[in-house]
Amino acid sequence: MVTVQATTAQAIGHALELQGVSRRFGGLRAVQDVSLSLAPGERRAIIGPNGAGKTTLFNVIAGDLRPTSGTIRFYGDDITHLPPHDRVRRGIARTYQTPLVFPRLSVLDNLYLAVRGVRPRRMSLRRPRASDAEMVRARQLAEQVGLGDAIHALAGALAHGQQRQLELGMALAADPKLLLLDEPAAGLSPGERELLAGLLLGLDPGMTILLVEHDMDVAFRVVRQVTVMHEGRVIAEGTPEEISADEVVQQVYLGSRHD
Numbered sequence: 001m002v003t004v005q006a007t008t009a010q011a012i013g014h015a016l017e018l019q020g021v022s023r024r025f026g027g028l029r030a031v032q033d034v035s036l037s038l039a040p041g042e043r044r045a046i047i048g049p050n051g052a053g054k055t056t057l058f059n060v061i062a063g064d065l066r067p068t069s070g071t072i073r074f075y076g077d078d079i080t081h082l083p084p085h086d087r088v089r090r091g092i093a094r095t096y097q098t099p100l101v102f103p104r105l106s107v108l109d110n111l112y113l114a115v116r117g118v119r120p121r122r123m124s125l126r127r128p129r130a131s132d133a134e135m136v137r138a139r140q141l142a143e144q145v146g147l148g149d150a151i152h153a154l155a156g157a158l159a160h161g162q163q164r165q166l167e168l169g170m171a172l173a174a175d176p177k178l179l180l181l182d183e184p185a186a187g188l189s190p191g192e193r194e195l196l197a198g199l200l201l202g203l204d205p206g207m208t209i210l211l212v213e214h215d216m217d218v219a220f221r222v223v224r225q226v227t228v229m230h231e232g233r234v235i236a237e238g239t240p241e242e243i244s245a246d247e248v249v250q251q252v253y254l255g256s257r258h259d
């Protein structure tokens with residue numbers, strides 16, 4: 001029995017494992033032969049200059065794009081060809097560069113729907129009561145992402161930073177094992193970035209987080225590992241301190257940004 005457990009633990013040692021993942025758009029190699037692995041609970045950022053292939057790789061991991069070649073494993077299972085909703089069911093949640101919320105619904109209703117969406121039950125025509133377990137969970141999520149005082153506000157009327165908080169809450173409704181964040185700090189004010197970094201640092205330490213981010217301040221505060229991409233390839237991996245001190249990364253990243 002001990003042997004079986006040990007073997008299983010070894011086999012599923014990585015929360016996420018990419019082997020030789022590539023994605024072409026016609027003749028353009030947007031992602032080239034990328035291999036990386038995340039341990040359970042690891043927090044990692046993918047950074048790189050414009051056009052490096054970060055978003056393409058992110059979409060391949062989320063299942064919104066098919067890789068041209070390569071393998072993606074999630075806790076040991078090959079998910080390379082699974083559609084996005086099957087990945088969600090397995091515990092992968094994602095956010096988008098532009099927050100995806102229902103603008104005409106309240107914060108609470110958005111969260112409630114997210115909770116219902118991930119725990120489908122038989123359909124009911126009655127109005128949900130605030131005591132329903134899903135509604136209680138929705139309120140908890142609102143508190144968790146700092147929107148406890150805004151539950152009745154329309155999502156479309158929220159400030160951009162609050163919409164990001166709401167989208168984070170909606171992603172958390174799935175109790176994901178892997179949270180994929182697509183430029184979570186994009187368009188946020190310094191104060192909103194601070195708030196976001198605090199929220200991300202406060203998440204369950206067992207949750208694996210992979211984020212694509214331009215904002216080094218937020219990314220380097222929240223993650224322990226950084227993967228740097230350039231022209232579709234991984235050119236460096238290391239801690240934020242190692243990456244900050246890497247001259248090649250500085251040249252490639254900063255040089256490209258000033259093109």
Ligand SMILES: Nc1ncnc2c1ncn2[C@@H]1O[C@H](COP(=O)(O)OP(=O)(O)OP(=O)(O)O)[C@@H](O)[C@H]1O
Nearest residue numbers: 025028029030048049050051052053054055056057
């Ligand atoms: N759907 C698509 N069709 C054709 N080319 C694409 C498509 N999506 C991305 N590309 C190209 O693939 C390359 C990588 O783009 P990608 O958006 O993944 O880079 P990125 O690192 O996320 O850049 P940014 O930081 O600017 O968002 C770019 O040359 C881009 O023009």
